[in-house]
Amino acid sequence: MFEGAHRIIRTGGGATSRINLNAISRQAGSSLDIQNGDIATTDNTNTNGIIGGWITVNGTDWAQNSTNAADGLITAFTSYSNDVWVHNSNVNVTTNATESGQINTLRFNTASNITLNLGAVILDSGGLLVTPGAGANTILLNGALSRSIQLPPAAAT
Known part of the structure; x- marks a missing residue:
């Protein structure tokens, strides 16, 4: 693709x-x-x-x-972790939060203003989804959000 x-x-x-x-x-x-x-x-x-x-x-x-x-x-997919940020989870954000850690994805599907204060948050899949359900509300991300990158094995020398 x-x-x-x-x-x-x-x-x-x-x-x-x-x-x-x-x-x-x-x-x-x-x-x-x-x-x-x-x-x-x-x-x-x-x-x-x-x-x-x-x-x-x-x-x-x-x-x-x-x-x-x-x-x-x-x-x-329907097995979201609503506002529960644990390793490998696909988090559905419904409320303001202060979070850090490594998760799989973030999804915003709630029709309300959301503020996330982020420590170092790593998205394993790189997936951040803002659905039509979030409407025209403000989603504010403060802090560090990055994608996990897997490097290939080092070449033999």
């Missing part, structure tokens, strides 16, 4: 077709939104519950491989 925002939709009343995406590869700066949780399958498996911090369902939820195996249906 090339850089930029991409979307897969299915049109036509009563349409039931599915697209098998097999293994999805992507370039940095690309994202994919799947219109509904019943129109595409993938061979990509989940990490910390989701396919990645770059793929969503209907712009409101992270995407997951429903079987976590080949040809799994891409569906909406």
Whole structure:
């Protein structure tokens, strides 16, 4: 998938077709939104519950491989940790907070102003999602937010 925002939709009343995406590869700066949780399958498996911090369902939820195996249906992830910041969690922010640590993703889906005072927060997947549910409210992030980067093994010398 090339850089930029991409979307897969299915049109036509009563349409039931599915697209098998097999293994999805992507370039940095690309994202994919799947219109509904019943129109595409993938061979990509989940990490910390989701396919990645770059793929969503209907712009409101992270995407997951429903079987976590080949040809799994891409569906909406629903097991968010509401305001609970623990390692590897996909946090749904609903209230103001002061936090630090390493999590998988951040999601803002509450129609209210939110202020987060962040120590060193690392997003393993790099995923930060502001959904239409957040409305035109202010989301203010104070502090340090970074993405986890895994370096390849060092070459033998």
